[in-house]
Amino acid sequence: MRVLVFSDVHANLTALERILADAGSCDAVWCLGDVVGYGPDPNECVECIRRLPNLTCILGNHDAAVLGLIEVEAFNHEARRVIQWTQQQLTDANRDFLKNLPERVVIGDVTLVHGSPRQPVWEYLLDAQTARHNFDFFDTSFCFVGHTHLPILFHLNEFDSYPIGGYLPPNQVVQLTPREIVNPGSVGQPRDRDPRAAYAIYDTETHCFEHRRVEYDVTQVQHRMRLAALPMRHIERLSLGW
Numbered sequence: 282m283r284v285l286v287f288s289d290v291h292a293n294l295t296a297l298e299r300i301l302a303d304a305g306s307c308d309a310v311w312c313l314g315d316v317v318g319y320g321p322d323p324n325e326c327v328e329c330i331r332r333l334p335n336l337t338c339i340l341g342n343h344d345a346a347v348l349g350l351i352e353v354e355a356f357n358h359e360a361r362r363v364i365q366w367t368q369q370q371l372t373d374a375n376r377d378f379l380k381n382l383p384e385r386v387v388i389g390d391v392t393l394v395h396g397s398p399r400q401p402v403w404e405y406l407l408d409a410q411t412a413r414h415n416f417d418f419f420d421t422s423f424c425f426v427g428h429t430h431l432p433i434l435f436h437l438n439e440f441d442s443y444p445i446g447g448y449l450p451p452n453q454v455v456q457l458t459p460r461e462i463v464n465p466g467s468v469g470q471p472r473d474r475d476p477r478a479a480y481a482i483y484d485t486e487t488h489c490f491e492h493r494r495v496e497y498d499v500t501q502v503q504h505r506m507r508l509a510a511l512p513m514r515h516i517e518r519l520s521l522g523w
Contacts, residue, residue: 286465286490287480288313288395288427290330291343292320292367293469293519296478297329299497300468304482310334311388311483313427313465314341314395314402316379318360319515320469321505323347323367327375340382341395341427342402347371348380351402359512366509389485390422390459398424398462405429409443412462416444422459423488431473432466432481432492448473449492457488465492470515476522 285307290297310333317323318341330338345351346364353361371379384401386393397404397411398418405428406412412435415424432451437444437460449455449466457463466479473479477494484490499519506516 282308282485284308284483284485285310285480286313286425286483287311287468288465289315289341289430289467289469290317290320290326291315291467291469292317292323292326293478293502294320294322294325294329295502296469296497297326299495300478300480300493301329301333303493303495304480307482308335310336311393311425312336312338313393313425314339314382315343315427316341317347317367317371318343319363319511320502321509321511323370324372324375327371327378331375331378337386337388337393338382339386339393339395339427340379340384340402344379344382345402348376359514363511363515366511387421391483391485392419392421392424394424394426396428397426406433406435406462406464407431409435409446412446413437413443415462416460422461423457424462425483426462426464427467429464430467430471431464432479433464435462436460449490451475451477451479451492451494454489454491457490463490466494470519471522472518474522476520
């Protein structure tokens with residue numbers, strides 16, 4: 282089965298449409314959360330994702346905050362502003378879609394979460410030590426995560442004290458082997474110094490994970506963000522991938 286895997290769209294419709302066009306036909310879609318937040322197109326992104334066939338979508342921390350499930354005070358000032366703005370923009374139907382998203386799903390030999398298997402909505406997996414503790418919280422061969430906006434893989438075998446971690450090379454296929462935690466990066470707000478939208482194609486039979494990067498019209502998104510009076514820092518960072 283050919284699966285489109287992506288995360289952290291963050292209300293960036295232009296980037297989302299670009300990765301969908303680039304991916305082509307897939308048998309299933311796995312979205313790892315944070316459909317909204319930061320960007321100017323919350324309703325459009327939710328509606329676009331809702332229409333995708335064979336969709337599995339996970340709850341992200343920004344999605345949860347918009348629903349009032351996480352206190353906005355847990356976010357920095359700029360992120361808080363966008364969460365409050367998004368709360369005013371979302372339609373009831375799109376809010377209901379987010380409200381029904383699970384925090385964790387297991388499909389075959391893959392566990393899907395947004396943050397980490399230990400804390401599905403909020404924890405960041407940024408280093409080997411944190412990743413090591415999280416291998417105890419899922420039983421499948423693989424765990425796919427988002428949240429950090431970094432395309433990265435952590436591998437642990439029975440002889441390692443700590444997992445081996447490394448960034449996924451763009452536009453290359455990686456052969457996954459048990460046990461691994463994998464992050465496809467961010468569609469709508471990359472933070473690895475590469476402004477191109479990130480996503481992956483995963484083959485459930487061969488366990489090949491193809492990390493892809495595609496360019497999109499960043500200036501178009503920045504223009505919509507300015508019209509919505511969203512924070513300048515969020516606007517500028519799209520150009521830098523940070």
